[in-house]
Amino acid sequence: MAKRALRVRVEVVGSPEGPVESRPGRIMIVPPHVTFDDFGLAVDRALGRWDLAQLRLYWTSGDGGSDPSRFSYKDRVAAKLKPGGVFGYRFGQDGWEHECTVEAYDDPVEAFGRETHTAHAITGWGAVPDQAGNTAPPSTVDEGGHVPLWPDLARLRRLDDGEVRRAAFAGDLPTLVRAVTGSNLDYALQFVGDALLKARRASGGAEGATASESDAEVARLLAAIAGRLHERGWSGDEYLAQDIEAELSGAETELRPLPVDIPELTQIMSSGGDFRSEGRLNLDTGEINEFQPFGDRFDAYDDEDAEGEEEDAAESWTNVAWIESGSSDGWNDMSSFAELQHDPNIADRLARAIEGRGAFRRFRDAVDQLDLTDRWHEFSGDRELGRARQFLAEYGVRPI
The missing domain is CATH 3.10.290.30 (MM3350-like)
Structure with missing residues (x-):
């Protein structure tokens, strides 16, 4: 054989x-x-x-x-x-x-x-240690009579997104590594992966042993996050994973780099109700123009913009897809968040909150009462980042 x-x-x-x-x-x-x-x-x-x-x-x-x-x-x-x-x-x-x-x-x-x-x-x-350091069965149950699951999650601290943003903007790799390591990244893979990429690129000229060690640790974190993104499979996850892998290997991607203001793009795409807006993205420069769709959609442009509009190549501008409060994306985010809760009682309460009319209001009230507001914002924010990345990829570009 x-x-x-x-x-x-x-x-x-x-x-x-x-x-x-x-x-x-x-x-x-x-x-x-x-x-x-x-x-x-x-x-x-x-x-x-x-x-x-x-x-x-x-x-x-x-x-x-x-x-x-x-x-x-x-x-x-x-x-x-x-x-x-x-x-x-x-x-x-x-x-x-x-x-x-x-x-x-x-x-x-x-x-x-x-x-x-x-x-x-x-x-x-050999004797294999328990992954969470448990040496005996749990002696407590939750309010519903269930044994608490994933107790090691309590060992992970909440991600400080402000610290991550500051460190990424400054290209401060040691601080960024400290901010990410030991934090719960389940709902922040898009945010953290993008921050690590930007910081690594911004620190390209850093020298010294400490900088080299930090760069190696960032690369290891990026490689692991790429794997988690592939496994998670949310909208846009595959494209960020490919961007990470290209950065680590030095290879080129099929998507063209474009300087896009991702926060502005996600704000437009997630707007809805009375505050619904639309916009257009210049695929040559990355510029975004936002406008209200209920009036003249070009009111926000000055005369000079209007005169030059005919000179824009048709493929250079596209309306940004907008999402209103009652959109399927928003409801699907709430449904997914409910399904991902480890506590079956919490999952059931959130699932019931999004049934019928008034689902968004009831869901917001429920996450507030359950002290899940921060986690919900982290989760929904990562979903929005992924959808923005997916939107850009459909036009052959990736944000830098």
Whole structure:
């Protein structure tokens, strides 16, 4: 039988609290079509992890280890490594570190007992720490009588978006890394991914060991966020992930860079009701003109603009898609937010709030009463950013 798979030794070498001296581990059989993200998920399951919605990143060890973008989540393990190769795998922002050594080629039937197209553990050793540091079953239940889920979320602090914006604008990589690390990014992948990209580009001329270390850490965070964006799959996520991967690899993307004011674009696209507005985007310069659609839509332009309008190429201007309060996008955002709540009681309350007329008002009241307003704004803001990025991609451009 042909030896078509890799046999990989995986050892847990680091935890959020520091090094793991006992180095518990697993031997994994890895068929040829398994990607790094498939591999990481199989390792996590083999190690008994129960909250799998975490950032993952993979990098080389030894020579070349300074290139954190060497392995994309979608690269095939067998295409990048051969026996003797060593690579690192980190699970979660807090830093569960693994040393992975490709021991040999192996036959999956002989090693695993049957043909398989996914990675599996075939043996293991050692006491594996719980991913959240739990040493006993939970002794409390919530108000509905349920065992609280994902207790490790309490260890993650809320993202300080102001600090992230300031650090990104200044190209201050060390501050940005501190602001992002240990924060809950579930609802902020668009915002944080864009901020990391801008900061890395703005700090292109930074020198020194500290700057180099910070740049490497930002690159690792970006690689992990790209994987999470692909997995999450919201509108615009695929395009931001591609932009990140192009930045890390130095490759070109199919989308043309354009300096666009994303906050202004999202404001127009999410406006509605009495404050509904429309606008147009100049695909040559990135300029946005906003106007109210109920009057003369060109009232906002002066005579000089009007005289020059006929000279604009037809494909250079396009009306910005607008979204009103009762649009399907807005309602779908509320519905998705409700479904993503870990507490079934909260999820049920929010789902009932958006039934029938007055859904938007009832939903706002509910998130306020449940102390979820900040999380809702973070969630809906990231959805709006993604839709703006999707809108631009449909015209062949990406924001810079």
